[in-house]
Amino acid sequence: MAGSKSGNDADLRDRVVSVRQVRNPAMVESRASLANISGAVVLAGAGKMGNALLTGWLARGLDPKRLVVIEPYPSDDVRALASRGIRLNPTEETGEAAALVIAVKPQTFGDTGPALRPLLGRSTLVVSIMAGTTIAKLDMVCGGNIVRAMPNTPAAIGRGITVAIAATSVNDKQHAMADALLRATGAVEWIDDEALMDAVTAVSGSGPAYVFLLAEELARAGVSAGLPADLAAKLARETVAGSGELLHRSDLDAATLRRNVTSPGGTTAAALDILMGEQGLKDLMARAVAAATKRSRELAK
Numbered sequence: 001m002a003g004s005k006s007g008n009d010a011d012l013r014d015r016v017v018s019v020r021q022v023r024n025p026a027m028v029e030s031r032a033s034l035a036n037i038s039g040a041v042v043l044a045g046a047g048k049m050g051n052a053l054l055t056g057w058l059a060r061g062l063d064p065k066r067l068v069v070i071e072p073y074p075s076d077d078v079r080a081l082a083s084r085g086i087r088l089n090p091t092e093e094t095g096e097a098a099a100l101v102i103a104v105k106p107q108t109f110g111d112t113g114p115a116l117r118p119l120l121g122r123s124t125l126v127v128s129i130m131a132g133t134t135i136a137k138l139d140m141v142c143g144g145n146i147v148r149a150m151p152n153t154p155a156a157i158g159r160g161i162t163v164a165i166a167a168t169s170v171n172d173k174q175h176a177m178a179d180a181l182l183r184a185t186g187a188v189e190w191i192d193d194e195a196l197m198d199a200v201t202a203v204s205g206s207g208p209a210y211v212f213l214l215a216e217e218l219a220r221a222g223v224s225a226g227l228p229a230d231l232a233a234k235l236a237r238e239t240v241a242g243s244g245e246l247l248h249r250s251d252l253d254a255a256t257l258r259r260n261v262t263s264p265g266g267t268t269a270a271a272l273d274i275l276m277g278e279q280g281l282k283d284l285m286a287r288a289v290a291a292a293t294k295r296s297r298e299l300a301k
C-alpha cells in the first residue's frame with residue numbers, strides 16, 4: 001500500500017508541480033533590441049503605469065541616457081532616476097524622438113497631446129497606453145506612426161502582459177521597436193482588431209487590481225475568522241503570490257489547479273460552494289469586466 005501511496009504522491013506531484021522551465025527567449029531578444037534603439041525614447045507621463053514601464057525598461061538594459069521623461073509632478077523615484085542619466089523635463093530642445101510613449105490620463109490627452117507634436121518626426125514611433133483612446137483620436141490629436149497598447153503594472157518586474165495593435169502607417173522597423181519596448185516588460189500579444197482593446201483593458205489592463213482586491217478581501221475575511229491582522233495579511237499575500245507563480249510555471253490550467261486543492265467533501269469545497277454559487281465570483285467577474293469594458297468605450301468619446 002505504501003508503494004502505491006508514494007506512486008500516487010508522485011503522480012500528484014507530477015500533476016500539481018508540472019513545472020516548465022522558465023525560459024524567456026523574448027526577454028533576451030528584447031534586451032538586444034532595446035540596446036539597438038538609436039535616438040531618444042520619450043515617456044510622457046511618469047505616473048503609476050509610466051513608472052512601471054520605466055522600471056521595466058531600465059531593468060532590461062535600456063540606456064538611461066536614451067530616456068527623456070516629461071512629467072509635471074515627478075515622484076521621488078522618478079527624480080532619483082535623473083542621477084542615472086535620464087533627462088527629466090529637459091528645458092533644452094530634445095529634437096525628434098525615436099519613440100514617444102504616451103502614458104498620460106486619457107481624459108487629459110485632448111489638452112496635453114498637442115504639446116507633444118514637436119517631438120514627432122516622420123519616422124517617430126508613437127506608443128500610446130491610454131485606455132479607451134483610439135488610433136483615430138491619437139492621429140487627430142498628435143499624429144505620428146501609432147501603436148496602441150494596453151500593458152499592466154506587473155511590467156515593473158518584467159511580468160506584465162501587453163496587447164498591441166499597429167496603425168497601417170507603422171513600418172517594420174517601428175513595429176520591431178514597439179515590440180522591443182513592450183516585450184522588455186513581459187509578454188506581448190499583437191492583434192489586428194482594435195475593437196478588442198476595450199475588453200483587453202477590462203481583463204489584463206485592470207486585471208491586477210482584481211487580484212490585489214482578492215488579497216485584500218482574503219486578509220479581511222481571515223481577520224473576521226479570528227486571525228491577527230498581520231498574520232492574515234501575510235497569509236493572503238503569500239497565497240495569492242504563490243498561487244500566481246504556480247499558475248505561471250505549471251502546464252496545468254487554472255481549473256485543474258483549483259480542482260487539485262479541492263479535496264472531496266473538504267474545506268475548499270465548502271468555500272467554493274459559496275464562491276461558485278449563484279451570484280458568486282462568475283457573476284461578479286462578468287459584471288466587473290463588462291463595467292470596465294463599457295468605461296473603456298466611454299473614454300473613447
Ligand SMILES: NC(=O)C1=CN([C@@H]2O[C@H](COP(=O)(O)OP(=O)(O)OC[C@H]3O[C@@H](n4cnc5c(N)ncnc54)[C@H](OP(=O)(O)O)[C@@H]3O)[C@@H](O)[C@H]2O)C=CC1
Nearest residue numbers: 044045047048049070071103104105106112129130131151
Ligand atoms: N495604472 C495602470 O495600471 C494602467 C494605466 N494605463 C494607462 O496609463 C495612463 C496613465 O495611467 P496611470 O499611470 O494610472 O495614471 P497617473 O495619473 O498615475 O499617471 C499619469 C501621469 O501623467 C502626468 N501628466 C499630466 N499631464 C502631463 C503632461 N502634459 N505631460 C506629461 N505628463 C503629464 C500626470 O501628472 P498629474 O497627476 O499631475 O496630472 C501623472 O503623473 C492612462 O492613460 C491609463 O489609461 C494603462 C494600463 C494600465
Ligand SMILES: O=C(O)[C@@H]1CCC=N1
Nearest residue numbers: 131201204205206207
Ligand atoms: O483604470 C484605468 O483606467 C487604467 C487602464 C487599465 C488599468 N488602469
